[in-house]
Amino acid sequence: MERPKLTELTDIILKGMEAAGFKEKTRKFYGVLFNRLKRIAKGRGEECYTEELGRAFMEDDSHIIPENTERYHHERTCAYIRCIKFIESYLKDGVVDWTPALPTAEFPIKSEQLIGSFKSYLEELRNRELKPNTVDGYRRFTYYFIEYLENQGYASLSDMANGNVITFIAVICTERYQATSLGSHMPGLRIFLAMHDETRKFLCELPGHLPKKRDILQIYSDEEYGQILAYLDKADALSFRNKAITIIALETGMRAADICNLRLSSIDWEHDSIHIVQQKTDRVYNIPLSETIGNALVDYLLNERPASESDFVFLRSNAPFSPLMSHAGIRKVLFNVVNDADIESKGRIYGSRITRHSAASRMLRNGVPLPVISEVLGHGNPNSVMIYITTDDAKLAECTLPLPKGGRHNG
Secondary structure (H helix, E strand, O other), X not given: OOOOOHHHHHHHHHHHHHHOOOOHHHHHHHHHHHHXXXXXXXXXXXXXXXXXXXXXXXXXXXXXXXXXXXXXXXXXXXXXXXXXXXXXXXXXXXXXXXXXXXXXXXXXXXXXXXXXXXXXXXXXXXXXXXXXXXXXXXXXXXXXHHHHHHHOOOOOHHHOOOOHHHHHHHHHHHHOOOHXXXXXXXXXXXXXXXXXXXXXXXXXXXXXXXOOOOOOOOOOOHHHHHHHHHHHHHOOOOOHHHHHHXXXXXXXXXXXXXXXXXXXXXXXXXXXXXEEEOOOOOOEEEEEOXXXXXXXXXXXXXXXXXXXXOOEOOEOOOOOOOEOOOHHHHHHHHHHXXXXXXXXXXXXXXXXXXXXXXXXXXXXXXXXXXXXXXXXXXXXXXXXXXXXXXXXXXXXXXXXXXOOOOOOEOO
């Protein structure tokens, strides 16, 4: 039997949808997707459907225009998979498979131990008698987590390390899901982690609160961060005070008010720690006194700070050398440093807010668990740090998650 041309094939499917009782709105939606498929086929010089054409269709993103949708979109991918399913089922059996359920796609997981853990998880979901849609969402999300683990070189759950769960969440929010949609999938991962002795200890890394939809946070990229540090290292005209302020803001994410309120008595040189009472939350917390921060403070205190009985660390440069107490003063220092380092603004804010966001984002990308980041930043609410999974730099290049292949499913 001669294979039908793609145009004929899609017409058969759309007429079949009408006979099967699909609503007009749904038929029009799939008509748009089929037109997209036909345009790709025309560009490839093909008239009939092939598996290669199906893969090209799945990977096509030329129609994605809005900035915030240039990423994996789960619902869109499900629709693409179903289009391919309609076509391939008709070509195989002469009958279109209209079933809506989309089983977890096949992914190239090689570890028998990880596969076994996933199969045990599916059995647990079946025993709980959850709704089919709930099971489908849970198993897909958890499968992505297992795939992420294998991409890290792990062969079993016992290889997991601190920070893996929260780094996965950061990646999944960049590659596949909006942060605001995690609420319906996270319970499935919680079930999986609670099932195994090796993973139960990582339950604490799951956020208790998920952020509402908000704009992507503004941060400095790693390249820009290095550019600023390089400028600080060679800028002879920059005062020791302003250099110390910038380094503290970049490394610790400290708020401007707390930088101003930093006191000589707050610095524990013996134990390499800075002890402060956060002005916004009135919480007491300690910040590690790194070598970089310590050297910058020493340079300022020994070589530049005016003689004064004030306990405040940072003083104004001009008499009467009163403490530097305004948020605007810190913002001006950071603005001048960033500007002199030739960092383009790109419409971003200046001051301690962006250095705070950047510090949190760097910690997140380095696998630091959210509770630790929350403690370092001095958040009154530990869940507040969940906002940092929305930063556009949260994606880790080595943790990319491949898209599912169209039309290929587990039975």
